[in-house]
Amino acid sequence: MAVSVDWLRTTTPGLLVLCGLAIAVLLVAIIRFKLEPFIALLLTGLLLALAAGLPVNTIVGTALKSGDSLLETGFGGILGHIAVIIGLGTVLGAILERSGGADVLTERLLKLFGPKGAPVAMGLLGLIFGIPVFFDIGIFVLAPLIWVTAKRGGRSLVLYALPMVAGLSMTHAFLPPHPGPVSLGGLLGVSLGWLIVMGLVCGLPGFVVAGLVWGNFIGKRIHIEVPEEFLVRPADEGRGNSPVPRAGLIETDESAAKTDTGSTATLEKSLPSVGTIAVIIGIPLILILGATFGSQALAKNSTLLQVLTFLGTPAVALLIAVLVAFYVLGMRRGSTVQELGAITAESLRPVGMLLLVVGAGAFFGKVISATGIGTALAHTMSEAGLPVIFLAYLISCGLRIAQGSATVAIVTTGGIVAPLLPEHHYSQMSLALIAMAIAAGSIVLSHVNDGGFWMISKFFNLTVKQTLQSWSVLETVLSVVSFAVAAVLFALVS
Numbered sequence: 001m002a003v004s005v006d007w008l009r010t011t012t013p014g015l016l017v018l019c020g021l022a023i024a025v026l027l028v029a030i031i032r033f034k035l036e037p038f039i040a041l042l043l044t045g046l047l048l049a050l051a052a053g054l055p056v057n058t059i060v061g062t063a064l065k066s067g068d069s070l071l072e073t074g075f076g077g078i079l080g081h082i083a084v085i086i087g088l089g090t091v092l093g094a095i096l097e098r099s100g101g102a103d104v105l106t107e108r109l110l111k112l113f114g115p116k117g118a119p120v121a122m123g124l125l126g127l128i129f130g131i132p133v134f135f136d137i138g139i140f141v142l143a144p145l146i147w148v149t150a151k152r153g154g155r156s157l158v159l160y161a162l163p164m165v166a167g168l169s170m171t172h173a174f175l176p177p178h179p180g181p182v183s184l185g186g187l188l189g190v191s192l193g194w195l196i197v198m199g200l201v202c203g204l205p206g207f208v209v210a211g212l213v214w215g216n217f218i219g220k221r222i223h224i225e226v227p228e229e230f231l232v233r234p235a236d237e238g239r240g241n242s243p244v245p246r247a248g249l250i251e252t253d254e255s256a257a258k259t260d261t262g263s264t265a266t267l268e269k270s271l272p273s274v275g276t277i278a279v280i281i282g283i284p285l286i287l288i289l290g291a292t293f294g295s296q297a298l299a300k301n302s303t304l305l306q307v308l309t310f311l312g313t314p315a316v317a318l319l320i321a322v323l324v325a326f327y328v329l330g331m332r333r334g335s336t337v338q339e340l341g342a343i344t345a346e347s348l349r350p351v352g353m354l355l356l357v358v359g360a361g362a363f364f365g366k367v368i369s370a371t372g373i374g375t376a377l378a379h380t381m382s383e384a385g386l387p388v389i390f391l392a393y394l395i396s397c398g399l400r401i402a403q404g405s406a407t408v409a410i411v412t413t414g415g416i417v418a419p420l421l422p423e424h425h426y427s428q429m430s431l432a433l434i435a436m437a438i439a440a441g442s443i444v445l446s447h448v449n450d451g452g453f454w455m456i457s458k459f460f461n462l463t464v465k466q467t468l469q470s471w472s473v474l475e476t477v478l479s480v481v482s483f484a485v486a487a488v489l490f491a492l493v494s
Contacts, residue, residue, distance in 0.1 A: 041360035074363030081186035088318035089177030093133035094347030126167025159219030166211025174199035187414035193292020206482035365415010396441025404449035
């Protein structure tokens with residue numbers, strides 16, 4: 001027995017077996033026993049640390065001091081990096097949604113592209129509105145706009161829905177301030193500016209092929225009518241207790257005929273302009289990119305660089321955008337500070353569990369690093385000649401397919417891959433491309449164990465078979481194309 005335990009703890013094959021067993025336990029806990037990912041990651045991390053023979057003081061500290069423990073540094077290191085960013089990004093998305101920003105963007109895009117280009121307009125809507133809002137919130141807000149657009153166009157609901165959800169999925173997986181990319185920034189030590197640039201470079205080709213090309217192909221072969229009940233909303237039904245949000249100012253001809261002219265004019269007058277929405281969404285992106293590229297173009301001690309660095313710190317950049325949104329979309333349009341506070345509190349409620357999952361995933365990765373499994377993986381990988389970017393993609397794909405959550409796949413893979421990187425001295429661009437490979441793997445083959453699968457099925461009136469034929473293939477195409485771009489660029493620059 002002692003020999004077997006020593007083999008697991010000290011040899012490369014043993015450590016790899018230990019890592020595989022830990023991941024298997026994690027997946028069984030989440031999939032078979034439906035344990036919350038936060039609890040499953042925390043429990044598996046502790047069990048792995050004990051099985052690997054790490055000292056208890058290293059794992060959890062002592063009764064008097066625990067600040068240097070794996071538990072606290074694992075959680076604290078990543079949460080200190082992402083908590084403020086995710087919180088502010090969530091608030092910004094809530095303000096944009098409540099102000100009618102989605103309605104405004106939809107109207108403008110439909111006018112710009114016309115009836116035949118409506119699917120492309122819906123894709124751009126998902127792409128733009130997906131930057132500041134989470135995937136599920138984006139579905140909730142934008143689905144009614146898709147229903148009405150499909151009703152007006154008279155073509156399959158799938159033709160309009162797939163480009164939109166491709167845009168939401170791409171931004172959610174590849175671009176800050178979404179949890180996955182932000183977590184990878186902290187885990188891999190890469191700036192958010194590089195993540196934004198590489199996220200766009202790798203994600204946009206995937207969006208075009210998956211959302212526009214595949215969406216157009218399969219949308220002509222799966223014809224789904226918009227159920228009438230999707231478009232009906234009782235007049236006395238409030239926004240807060242409605243099962244779906246309103247469809248904004250875009251209405252069917254029948255509903256438009258029944259709408260009071262005066263009330264419609266008042267709503268239109270109160271909506272923000274497209275330019276206002278674009279500026280607010282663009283503020284944090286521009287400031288973050290300014291700091292990233294300013295650090296390369298300007299002298300190290302220059303005053304301008306100091307200003308750009310301060311303003312381009314993600315937390316500061318998002319705070320500025322939130323304050324601008326509070327004033328422009330809130331106070332200037334008659335909202336009180338108390339009302340804005342209520343919206344902020346409501347939007348932040350779902351963030352707690354998300355942060356716990358990310359923190360637990362970082363702890364799991366910290367344990368893997370401390371056990372020496374990362375070094376063992378690096379040794380095995382170098383002997384097999386397997387590029388790190390390919391390994392990162394495969395691990396992320398495996399975790400995604402097995403347990404369904406993109407965020408869990410990202411933070412777990414990031415924790416496994418991070419120890420492999422320091423000895424290679426990769427540039428920020430190369431690290432960002434590895435992050436994109438992990439992000440691409442985290443969205444592959446969405447199926448029945450993914451909550452997003454059932455959201456797509458429910459909101460767009462698809463059977464399970466139709467959802468597999470359309471949405472699951474879309475996610476796989478988006479994943480493969482985006483990874484291919486990342487892999488080619490990585491081979492060129494590394």
